[in-house]
Structure formats: structure tokens, C-alpha cells
Amino acid sequence: MKKAVSLRISAVVALCALAWGAQAAGPQPARKRAAAQAAPQEAVDRMLARVFRAAEVRSRVTITRSDPFGGPGERSQGRVWFLPGRGLRYRSDEKGGEDIVVDREQRTFLVYRPSEQVVYRADWDRAPARMRQLIEEPERILEAKFRAARERRLVGGVWREGYRMQRATLGDSLPSVAVWIAADPGTGLPRWITAGGSEDSIDVEFRSLTILPKAVTGDLHLSLPHDVRTEPLDPRDLLPGGESR
């Protein structure tokens, strides 16, 4: 069960990355104004294109998950590195959190748990299929047709202009979700994403999102203490015929 649950965080990474985006080329004011006037579909396409066509994107993320039973939500923080075509990394800042790397070139899928002093290693093709698709074929995300509509929402006590996207491509643990995305008004880069289903919702805030002109492949390198053990991670073997998503 440990191996299975270890992988779930990777799906959140996929969710974060899938939801990334910004206007086409830069955060210049003129472009922002143009984007604001653009049709919702076009504006969202521009948002997504900027991230998925980047050499690398780095961001701090705050993820808040609601309690389906009505209790208080739960917040966690971490960092994401996304290198379209190459790989993806999510590192939790929480105590006992994981550091997950999917590296297409190295053909590896690594889950490091500092609390256990173990790095779980698997081949690239054992990484969740949605993550692999995100890395291998970011263009497919851009080609997907979202039904976007303008919608204002209250975020942290402030009304934000954003777009409601009705498409269930985000997979992960909320398959039938409605997604709302809004750009940071200062940079034009994506800042807030909410994915909500009938039972619960997840809010992701990208802080300090940076688009790099050149990928730093070292960002996908795990710096591990020398006494860390390596164990195999082969999640699909846990279930006959199971397919990681």
C-alpha cells in the first residue's frame, strides 16, 4: 500500500502542471490588456502555451484540499520544476513530504521519502501515464479544446478574473472536475487554479512562477544523503492489469 500511496502525489503534480499557463510570449502590459480582451478560449490557450512551450518552469505551490465531510481543509506547500519534453519534479516542503522526479531522458521515476531514508526507483514507463503524457506530449494539452468561460471568483478575499474550463482531462483524483484558472495580475502568469468536483475541491496557487529561457536539467537531480537506501517501485505490479494514471 505504501508504494501505491506514494504515487498519488505525482498525480497532483500532474494536476498542477496541467493547469499551468500564461499568455503567449510575455508579461508585457500591452499583451495583458490584449489577453484580457481576447476570447476566453484564446486567452486560456495562450496561458497554457506559455508554460507548455517553455524550456523550463519553476514555481512554489500551495495546495489546499477541502474536506469532503465538511471539516477544515488542509494546506501543503512545495516546489515544482517542469521541463516540457524532459521531466517533472515535485518536492514537498512539508515534514515527511516526498520528492518526486520523472525524467524521460534518464528513463527514471523516483520517489524519495526523507522520513524513510528511502528512494523508490522505477523505470520511466512505470510513471503515471498522465505525467508521462504531460512531459512527452505537452502539445496535446494545448490541442485539447476546453470550453472556457470568463468567471470571477473570490480568492483570498479578493475578486479575481479568471476562466472556468469545463473539461475532464485533468484526471488525477478528481476525474469529473470543473477547473477555474486565473492569471497573476502583475505578471500575467498563471497564479490560481481550482479543480472541484461534486464532493471536494483542490486549490493550487503558483507563487513566484518563473519561466526560464533555458532548461536546467540539474533541477531534476535528487541530492540524496549517502545512507539513503534504494528500493524498487513498481506500482502496477500491485494490481494485476492495473494501469497507472
Add this chain to the structure above:
Amino acid sequence: MVLASGCARLPKQSSGSRARDRFLAAYAAAHGPERGVAAISVKRAGKGQGSARVRWAANQESLAVIGYVGPTRALDASLQGDELLVLVRHYDVGVSGKLRREEGLDGRLLRFLATPWDFGLPRVRGALEHAAIEPAGGGWRFQGGIEEGGRFTLELSERGEPRSLSLRAAGERGQEIRVRYGPERNYTAGRIPGWIEWSFSGSVVLLTIEDFAPVDASKIRYRPAIEPEWRMLALDEPDGSALVRWLLGIDEGGTAEP
């Protein structure tokens, strides 16, 4: 689950029957639906250790549990009497069906073992009412049977708080599960142990409870939406049964364990 608000510290009882009455009044009283949040760590024999977080909500014989790793919803499970539903979201796979005691999966026993501080479940309360009680280690010891489910021993501290529970499932191959109760804490819904530890088949599961509160019964969903592309197995299929046994840590041919 517990606890009427006035049971902060129970006085030492002078006789077994008084200790029983006091325990039933404090720990087996009727209560409304409740929810909780906890950290869970699982250590399986020879397989290292894992951890996750769980949220649960329970109402009478029904229980819904959601497991998370980080902020990601990883697993849903529900139990309504003998009806079990498990969804492993990451794999888009699930299993549902009726648990059968003769196949080593007793739904109602599982329900109690999932929240073993909830002595108010009718079947459990009934067992306690009929159990033998004797002094033990400065406290008290209940011994009895839960219908056909198995034999149990419940030990109370000097103050009448649950300290440990041992349950041996019925049948020749009935396995034993042990439960240890941590010191009690005050929560919104009452006093319950701050942690619970289950031991069985070389595995140890520790639940550290962070939040325990009343819940609106209408917010408890036992049947989450199932996507059309998910692979749903029946519990009476070999794959479905194997999945449930793997999740519950049950050896083939063994008996229900949490």
C-alpha cells in the same frame, strides 16, 4: 465513540458491575455522526513503513474513509453493514460487494475494528453487557464473544479507560488482532484516545488522531462518483477479493483485519 462530555476522568470503581455500568455509560452511549482526521503509518513485516493521512466519517454501522498522500486523494472506502466499496483512484480501479464472514471477511467486525474506541455499536455494546469482568492490573478486564465474530479481551485502566483490546476471530485459523489505546484527548466530539495502534500478522498500524468532531450526516457520502472508464471489480471475483485482502493486510485464507 464516545464520550459524553462529562466523563473527563473516571473514578476507580469498586466492583466489576459498577465498572461495567460506568464504562458503558461513558464509552458506549448513543451518539450522532462523527468525522475525524488522522495521520496513519503502516509498518508491514519485512516491507518497510509507509504513511498517509485519512479522513473518516461514521454513522452507526456505516463508515466512509478517504486516504490522502500529501494533498492528493488516493483511496476511498466505505462500509455499510456488509457492503464494501473501495476505490483506488490512482489506478482507476475499485471493488465492491458484500463481505461474507464465511470467507474470512466480517463486515461488522471490520466496522468495529476500524474505530475501536466506538463501543456504542449495538453488537459491541451487547457483547460488553454479557462479558465476564474481573480485576486486572489495577483496572478491569472484560472477556467475551462478539456473536460469531470471535472472542475478545478488553482491558481497562484503573480509571476505567480502554487500554488494550485483543480479538481472536472465530474459526480454527482465526487470527488475533491487538489494539492499544493511547492516552485520551479532548476533541470537539468528546474524549477519545489520542492514538490507536493495531497489530496483526507482523504488521503495525498507528493512527494518530488530530481532529474528531460531529458531522452532518448528509455530508457523508458512502458511494462516491465512479467514472465510466474505471475498472470496477466485484468482491466475489478473484481479482476483487485479492485487492481487498491486499488493502486490508489479510493473508489468503485468513481472517478480517483492518
